[in-house]
Structure formats: C-alpha cells, structure tokens
Amino acid sequence: MAKAFDFPGGIHPPQRKSRSTQAPLAWAPLPTRVVLPLEQHIGSPAEACVSVGQRVRTGERVALAQGMISADVHASITGTVTAIDEHPVPHPSQGKRLCVVIERGATDADHWALMPTLDWRQTDDDVLIERLQQSGVVGLGGAGFPTQIKAQVRQLHAIDTLVVNAAECEPYITADDLTLRHYADEVLEGARLFARLSGAERILIGIEDNKPEAIDALNLALRHAADASLELKVIETRYPSGGEKQLIKRLLGREVPSHGLPADVGVLCHNPGTLLAALRAVRDGQPLVSRVVTLTGDALARPGNVEARLGTAMYELLSFAGLREDELARLVMGGPMMGFTLASTALPLVKTSNCLIAATEPEFPTPPTEQPCIRCGACEQACPAGLLPQQLYWFARAREHDKAELFNLFDCIECGACNYVCPSHIPLVQYFQAAKGEIRTRQHEAHKAEHARHRFEFRQARLAREAAEKEAKRQARAQAASRIATRPAESPEAAGDRGGDAKEQIKQLRIAQAAAKAALRKAEKALTRASETDPASHDGTAELDDLEVQVATARENLKAIEARLAAVQQASQDKEPPRQ
Secondary structure (H helix, E strand, O other): OOOOOOOOOOEOOOOOOHHHOOOOOEEOOOOOEEEEEOOOOOOOOOEEOOOOOOEEOEOOEEEEOOOOOOOOEEOOOOEEEEEEEEEEOOOOOOOEEEEEEEEOOOOOOOOEOOOOOOOOOOOOHHHHHHHHHHHOOEOOOOOOOEHHHHOOHHHOOOOOEEEEEOOOOOOOOOHHHHHHHHHHHHHHHHHHHHHHHHOOOEEEEEEEOOOHHHHHHHHHHHHHHOOOOEEEEEEOOOEOOOOHHHHHHHHHOOOOOOOOOHHHHOEEEEOHHHHHHHHHHHHHOOOOOEEEEEEEOOOEOOOEEEEEEOOOEHHHHHHHOOEOHHHOOEEEEOOOOOOEEEOOOOOEOOOOOOEEEEEOOOOOOOOOOOOOOOOOOHHHHHOOOOOOHHHHHHHHHOOOHHHHHHOOHHHOOOOOHHHHHOOOOOOHHHHHHHHHHHHHHHHHHHHHHHHHHHHHHHHHHHHHHHHHHHHHHHHHHHHHHHHHHHHHHOOHHHHHHHHHHHHHHHHHHHHHHHHHHHHHHHHHHHHHHHHHOOHHHOOHHHHHHHHHHHHHHHHHHHHHHHHHHHHHHHHHHHHOOOOO
16 A cells, blocks of 8 residues: 555545445446436536427537536437426425426437547647537536536646546445446546646546455556556545545645645546546547446445436436335435435436435434534544534534634535534534525625626716717817817917916826726736636636626726827817917
C-alpha cells in the first residue's frame, strides 16, 4: 500500500458492498418508454428541441443546453416523442420537472444516431471540447457538473495533476468498482484524454483497498499502457475519502483552500464513469444515453450492477434485480450517507443516479427521536472538513446565518459523518442544508434587487445618451442657421466671454469623460474576472448577466458624455470669430 497523507476525522461505517459485486456487470433490458428530465445536471435546464409526434433515434439530441452551465439531453431509445410536460423526478424536493417522453413501438429497432468518430490524439482541443458539449456528458459521481466546463480549466488554472477519483467510499455503492473491473483500459484512456485537455503531466488513480478486483484490473491496464505519467495509489478505506478535498489531501498532501476548488492547487478530479462516458463520446461518437448503476438492498433477490438507459423507470430496473415489493420499506438514490429517499419506484433513471438501494425496515430502520445536544464533541472529531458541527448546529437552529458563514458553513461537504456519530441522533446535516438554503435564498433576493437597480440605471443612461445626441443635433442645426447672422453683430469681448464659458464646460466634460472611461474599464474587468471564475463558485449566468448590464450602463454613460462634449466643442468652434 502506498504511503498516503491524511485528512482529519472520518468514520468507518459498515461497507455492505459485497452483495452487489458478486455478479458481473450486466445490461438492463431495453425499456419501451423513457422519461428524460431536461434538468439532469448542475446549472440551467436544457430546452426541448423536438416536438410531440416526432420520431427520434437513440443518441439524437432532444434538448439543447441553455447558458454557460448546462448540458444537452439525448434520446436513450428509438421511438416517438409522445409528450413534453412535467413529471416527477428523483430529487430531494420530490417535485416535478419538464421532461421529454419517448415511447418505443413493438417493431422499433434500436437505431443509433452517432456522431463522427474522433482520434483524440490527433484532434484539436476546441473540437474535443465541442464534442463533449454536444454529447451531454456530466459528472457521473453524483454531482452532475457539465464536463465540457472542466475540460476548459487550463484557460484559468495551471493543472499539474489529474486525479481519477476511484475511492467510491460510501457504503453500498459499487458502480465505479464494476466499471473499473470491466473497462479499466478505457477509463485510463479517458484519463489521458483529460490530462491532455487540462495540461496535466501526471495522472493519479486513487482507490480504497476494499476493491481488490478493481485494483488488479487497473494494475493490468497500467502494464498494458506502459505510460510513466500514470500512477495507482491504494489508500486505506475510510469514509469520506472520496470527497475531492479529502482525496487530494490523502494523495498529494495539498490543502484545497476554504471556499476554493481543486484547480486552485493545480488538481483536476474526475470519476471513472465520467472518463468512460467522455471517451465513448469522442472515440465512438456516442452521447451519454446510459450509465452504470448499482442495484442493491435487502429487498432485492439479485443485487448487482447494470448498465441502463437513461429515463428507464426505476421499478423496471428493480424488477430486473428481483424486487420483493412486500419487503420494500424505503428506496434511496445514492448511498445511505449522502443519498435521499425517493417517493416512488416509477421515477426515471437520470445521469446522477449512481445507486438505488431497495431497503427493508430492519436494514434502514426509522431514525430515533432527536434528543438535546450533550456537547460530547463526537461530531467535531468525525468531521473530515475540520469544522465545528456543534457550533454550526446552534447557529443554524438560531438562524444566525452570518455567524454560521464565519464558521465556514459552506465548507461542509454534507457527508453525514456527524449524523452517524451523534449519540443524540440530531440530523445535523439537515440543519446545515436548511441554513445554506436560506442563505442562498437571501443572496438570490439581494442579487435580484441589485440586478433591477442596474437595469434601471442602464435605462436612465440610455435615455440620457439619446437626449444628449438629440441636443447635439439641435444645437448643430441652430448654430448652422444663425452662424452668418451672429458673427458680425457679436463684439470681440462677448465672443471672448462665451469662449471662456465654452472652455470651462469642455474641461468639466473631459473630466467626466475620463471618469466614465475608468468606470467602464472597472466594469469590464469585473465581467472578465467573473467569466474566468469556475462557474460552480458563483451564481452562473445570473451574475454574468448582471455584470453585462453594468458594462452596458457604463458604455451608455460614456456615450452620453461624449455626445455632449462633441456638441459643446462644435458649438465652440462655430462661435469662434473668423481670423483676419
């Protein structure tokens, strides 16, 4: 085992992974109906580009990404679009989202609409990034961040190490384990693809020691690759080693700063499933229409891992794994630590569905009643982010959000380690999630008000600029009409006084012009800085839209001042007495 650095805290919950690793990876049956949510990723929902009644082929785009942070959605079966409306989706809110529904007829074969294949070694970076964007690839570890954004990280950060996050530390989940057992060579090739795009000279595969078969498959693939830039590091199993910051600390000893990103310390992290999907998109021209998902839990007779088409109803997958409906007490998407309970088995499989746990009542019993905090400090000892969960709990409960932010609430990765060790059974993570939600809502409302103010200022600047231009034209016409009549009658003394007034006015307008230019440069610099920041760290397109309004306002103000300056300068020239 390679020597590793360490992060604070962490826990050792029962793994319960072996039940889903006994059978080889299988293909789930092709569904006859899929429901494809247009929001399967972080960022703005995609927008449907098909209509009801339209025939589509597998891999054909049915929704286009909207804005900077978004992802395309593709048909996962060949059939007919039967509806574009709201359906329940797997989400903690238990709400509905707009979806494209496709039904496959009894005689419909699985016809694919593939893109041209590419050799990533011989293809320009811009073409590869465009291919990733067209393929709808997102992070398959559960976050769902659009992959084409990460592919452009070298434009903003110097990356020296690509980390393949194969830790898969959460209990029950084995999707990455089975992916590596069956597709190790392709995962490594996908890693080399992203190392090239990011400029990384080193590729580290971090994996926990509870996956011996995957480790053997990786070692074999490494021998085949014979690439000195590839290195496998096996670390001791401890939850949550799979967190980006925690894994980087264990592998490299680098500390990702508070509110920072792995790219800030020269690291880019990717999940094995994401690397496989990216390689398929580039090498095979196959968009993201399926994923490996773990099907496990005591209510299943045949737990295992399957590669299933997106949009497949979960009850079809669970039935394939031998669901005993009379024993099903709770269905969880994700793991027991960070996953969430689903209200129905009829929900569709989405890009971020890495695990479905069909649990019985004894397996996932009803949580005990919350008791008062006894200030034991166990949560602090378990926290992998080095926070003070007990203190954050008091702030969250009292709605003292400013204090919670000062204690780095947003550094909490919501891993659930504090919940697991709390003897009072306090759902600490839920309190932290609620506090984060209230803070984000407050910031969003403040941003909306600020955006409205900037739009009003832009309108006032535009009106001022238009008025200045009209006044300049009016003065030009008036001067042209009165030039001959006024010059002979005007005394030299009067002309001199008028010239002095005009010079003072020109001076003031030039000062205002310089200030307006400085304001424009400042606004443009702020917009550039926000555009170069990782979109995950700010309010995405909303913040950029507001900064664009500020830039437009500064430009309108500058145009208005320049129009007034030009008018005064023209008037001053027209009123100068003719030289003898």
